[in-house]
Structure formats: structure tokens, C-alpha cells
Amino acid sequence: MSSVIDAAVDAIAEKLGGTFDGSAKFVIRGEGAVIVDGAGVRAATEEDEADVTMTADAGTFQDILAGDLNPTAAFMSGKLKLDGDMGTAMKLGSALS
Numbered sequence: 083m084s085s086v087i088d089a090a091v092d093a094i095a096e097k098l099g100g101t102f103d104g105s106a107k108f109v110i111r112g113e114g115a116v117i118v119d120g121a122g123v124r125a126a127t128e129e130d131e132a133d134v135t136m137t138a139d140a141g142t143f144q145d146i147l148a149g150d151l152n153p154t155a156a157f158m159s160g161k162l163k164l165d166g167d168m169g170t171a172m173k174l175g176s177a178l179s
Contacts, residue, residue: 084113084114086110086113086114086140086143086144087110087113087114087115087116087125088125089144090108090110090116090143090147091116091123091124091125093147094108094116094118094123094147094178095122095123097147097177097178098118098123098177098178102118102119102120102173102174102177103120103173104119104133104134104167104170104173104174105117105118105119105120105131105132105133105134105170106118106119106132106133106134106135106136106170106171106174107126107130107131107132107134107135107136108126108135108136108137108138108143109135109136109137109138110138110139110140110143111137111138111139111140112139112140113140114126115127115130117130117132118132118174119132132166133166133167133170134164134165134166134167134168134170134171134174135164135165135166136162136163136164136165136171137162137163137164137165138156138161138162138163139161142156142161142162146162146178147178152175153171153174153175153178154172154175157171
């Protein structure tokens with residue numbers, strides 16, 4: 083597992099402070115993926131499915147998790163791609179901001 087994925091798991095778990103109502107998968111191009119669901123936050127496998135999948139490069143995810151980039155702004159500018167339930171993505175975006 084990459085250090086980027088390890089850092090993302092830790093940062094997301096800290097920001098959420100517990101479980102998340104729904105499921106989301108963060109695909110970090112060139113690094114791997116993180117899944118957030120009722121079981122918590124962990125590195126994802128290719129078999130893990132989620133209500134929404136968000137895809138971006140490592141820099142974009144790092145900026146979002148650091149609070150330097152709003153998830154909605156990242157989506158609107160094309161830096162963050164979404165596939166699936168927009169409502170779940172918005173709930174998670176609010177929790178990460």
C-alpha cells in the first residue's frame with residue numbers, strides 16, 4: 083500500500099470521527115483507493131463497491147483533506163470526478179470540509 087493511501091485513510095478517519103452513513107470510494111490515480119462505509123475507513127480493493135466513487139490525482143485529494151480545496155470547487159473545476167450518488171458525495175464533502 084502506498085504512503086499516500088495510508089495518509090488518506092488516517093486523514094479521512096480523523097475528519098469523520100466515526101462511521102459514515104453510506105459508502106464512498108476515493109480513487110487516487112496512480113496510488114490506489116480508499117473506501118468509507120459503515121465499517122470505517124480503509125484501503126479499498128477493486129472488488130469494493132460504493133454508493134459514489136470519487137476520482138482525482140493525489141495532489142487534489144491532499145488539498146481537499148488539508149482543507150486547501152473545497153470538494154465542490156474541485157468537482158466544478160473538473161479536478162474531481164464523481165460516479166454514483168451525488169447526495170452521498172455532498173454529505174461526505176460537508177464532513178471533510
